[in-house]
Amino acid sequence: MIVFEAVSFTYPGAARPAIADLTLTIASASLLAVVGANGSGKSTLARLADGLLVPDSGRVMVDGIDTADEQRCWDVRSRVGLVLQNPDNQIVGTVVEEDVAFGPENLGVPREELRSRVSDALAVVGLTGLERREPHLLSEGQKQRLAIAGALAMRPEYLVLDEPTAMLDQRGRTDVLGVLDGLKLAGRGVVHITQDTGEAARADLVLALDAGSVAYLGHPAGLLGDASLMAELGLEAPPIQVIADELRRSGFTVPEVSTAEELVEALWR
Amino acid sequence: MKVPVTFGQYVPVDSPVHSLDAKAKMGLVAAFTAALFLVDGPLGMVAAAAVVAAAVVLSRVPWRIALRGIRAVVMILMITLAAHALRWNPATVALVRVGPLAVDAAGLKEGLFFVVRIVLLVVGTSLLTLTTSPVALTDGLERIMRPLARVRFPASEVAMMLTIALRFIPTTAQEAEKLIVAQTARGARFDAGGPIARARAYAPVLVPLFVNLFRRADDLATAMEARCYRGGVGRTRLHESRMRPRDWAVLCLGTLVLALVGITL
Numbered sequence: 233m234i235v236f237e238a239v240s241f242t243y244p245g246a247a248r249p250a251i252a253d254l255t256l257t258i259a260s261a262s263l264l265a266v267v268g269a270n271g272s273g274k275s276t277l278a279r280l281a282d283g284l285l286v287p288d289s290g291r292v293m294v295d296g297i298d299t300a301d302e303q304r305c306w307d308v309r310s311r312v313g314l315v316l317q318n319p320d321n322q323i324v325g326t327v328v329e330e331d332v333a334f335g336p337e338n339l340g341v342p343r344e345e346l347r348s349r350v351s352d353a354l355a356v357v358g359l360t361g362l363e364r365r366e367p368h369l370l371s372e373g374q375k376q377r378l379a380i381a382g383a384l385a386m387r388p389e390y391l392v393l394d395e396p397t398a399m400l401d402q403r404g405r406t407d408v409l410g411v412l413d414g415l416k417l418a419g420r421g422v423v424h425i426t427q428d429t430g431e432a433a434r435a436d437l438v439l440a441l442d443a444g445s446v447a448y449l450g451h452p453a454g455l456l457g458d459a460s461l462m463a464e465l466g467l468e469a470p471p472i473q474v475i476a477d478e479l480r481r482s483g484f485t486v487p488e489v490s491t492a493e494e495l496v497e498a499l500w501r
Numbered sequence: 502m503k504v505p506v507t508f509g510q511y512v513p514v515d516s517p518v519h520s521l522d523a524k525a526k527m528g529l530v531a532a533f534t535a536a537l538f539l540v541d542g543p544l545g546m547v548a549a550a551a552v553v554a555a556a557v558v559l560s561r562v563p564w565r566i567a568l569r570g571i572r573a574v575v576m577i578l579m580i581t582l583a584a585h586a587l588r589w590n591p592a593t594v595a596l597v598r599v600g601p602l603a604v605d606a607a608g609l610k611e612g613l614f615f616v617v618r619i620v621l622l623v624v625g626t627s628l629l630t631l632t633t634s635p636v637a638l639t640d641g642l643e644r645i646m647r648p649l650a651r652v653r654f655p656a657s658e659v660a661m662m663l664t665i666a667l668r669f670i671p672t673t674a675q676e677a678e679k680l681i682v683a684q685t686a687r688g689a690r691f692d693a694g695g696p697i698a699r700a701r702a703y704a705p706v707l708v709p710l711f712v713n714l715f716r717r718a719d720d721l722a723t724a725m726e727a728r729c730y731r732g733g734v735g736r737t738r739l740h741e742s743r744m745r746p747r748d749w750a751v752l753c754l755g756t757l758v759l760a761l762v763g764i765t766l
């Protein structure tokens with residue numbers, strides 16, 4: 233469990249806090265989506281979860297370890313995998329497989345296991361066969377997959393991904409969302425930061441941030457069904473919501489739904 | 502306007518020299534350099550030249566590329582030759598004499614000896630970078646420097662630094678290209694005017710390039726920390742080039758031959 237207890241954080245020199253009084257629990261075997269406008273504090277939240285940033289007040293506990301405890305910061309970071317927003321700036325290796333191996337190498341994983349971790353991680357993101365490719369020769373979407381593979385190879389308990397599908401095509405997007413579902417089923421806690429409310433609808437829990445504070449925390453349907461809150465937060469409704477709204481306007485009684493399956497189910501009744 | 506994305510001088514072909522372990526090659530280059538400075542007769546120079554020629558042929562690097570390194574030292578070669586061969590008002594008999602300036606036969610011989618030594622040194626050592634990929638070179642360097650860790654030399658960190666530089670050279674070159682295209686689209690000219698005007702045209706490219714470089718460095722540091730990088734201590738490696746029996750054999754025999762050449766000739 234990752235627990236945020238009344239966490240506030242202000243960047244040095246910034247006028248207002250990037251995260252203000254945030255309380256949140258990220259459970260294992262669950263998928264949490266984080267949405268919010270640009271600058272609402274999503275990336276800051278990711279860094280706080282990993283202990284890369286330490287709260288000014290309140291605390292973040294990862295499986296009972298305080299991220300402010302410098303002696304145990306590597307414990308925290310090996311438990312929480314982080315995929316940053318810009319893939320190009322987080323690829324360290326000169327070829328694909330070296331980059332995937334970078335994290336486990338740092339953890340001191342023995343060489344035989346390194347091999348299998350690298351090939352497993354590459355298989356999961358669909359980059360098998362590109363082991364010897366140089367990163368600058370990859371497409372943006374492939375770089376994004378590589379960044380995810382690099383985090384997966386560390387076998388973290390929790391994985392925080394900052395807009396991991398932003399540059400992916402439809403197929404890549406489906407693949408990555410499938411990977412996230414798989415991780416959740418394998419008992420990992422997944423935090424998926426996204427601009428796409430359609431993707432957020434698939435989560436168990438959605439957190440909407442507004443200027444660093446919690447604007448909504450609960451089931452996706454509750455946020456997606458609330459058109460005025462969505463507009464207030466600068467979020468765009470996914471197509472399925474637009475359809476549901478149209479149906480309501482045409483006189484159908486449609487409950488709050490967040491996915492196509494739920495809508496079909498509701499209409500059947 | 503094209504910024505070359507390939508860099509360094511590595512010639513990627515298959516050859517016995519290419520497949521030799523980087524550490525063995527470094528050892529041989531060191532032995533070769535030592536031999537070159539021990540040799541003190543023309544016969545020794547001929548033997549050293551034969552060694553270099555054989556290595557170039559084996560490496561299948563085109564002669565044009567193998568000899569390219571000489572271009573950089575032409576000035577040094579000319580100065581060396583002049584310093585040895587030219588005499589001011591010599592008492593001895595000279596080969597050629599122009600006023601007080603004369604070319605001395607013994608000096609010319611000596612000068613040529615030094616010129617050949619520099620040429621062989623350049624061609625021989627550049628064969629290392631021509632036949633070893635930058636990645637293999639960095640790995641080999643780290644391995645060789647590792648004993649220095651005992652005297653607190655950060656060998657692993659230096660190797661990491663080189664790796665990151667290698668990783669970001671092409672990315673930065675691509676970015677420079679993008680910036681040049683963007684500035685050209687806005688009417689900037691990179692090919693007009695004198696050298697100063699041309700240099701000035703690059704300012705709008707270099708400034709954002711450096712700003713981005715610093716931002717990149719910041720992000721990269723965060724990403725490395727997130728992936729638990731904490732220096733070389735306790736780090737394992739996916740690839741560690743191992744010296745195979747063949748590498749040892751080539752290194753030992755090669756060193757032996759070079760030692761014989763250096764000592765006897």
Ligand SMILES: Nc1ncnc2c1ncn2[C@@H]1O[C@H](COP(=O)(O)OP(=O)(O)OP(=O)(O)O)[C@@H](O)[C@H]1O
Nearest residue numbers: 243244246250268269270271272273274275276277
């Ligand atoms: N290194 C920094 N120094 C100072 N202020 C920063 C820094 N990084 C972010 N901020 C500020 O903190 C706030 C939250 O930024 P954050 O990057 O967390 O937003 P975000 O929700 O991830 O935005 P986006 O959707 O654009 O990725 C913003 O107001 C931003 O300007």
Ligand SMILES: [Mg+2]
Nearest residue numbers: 274275317394
């Ligand atoms: Mg962000």
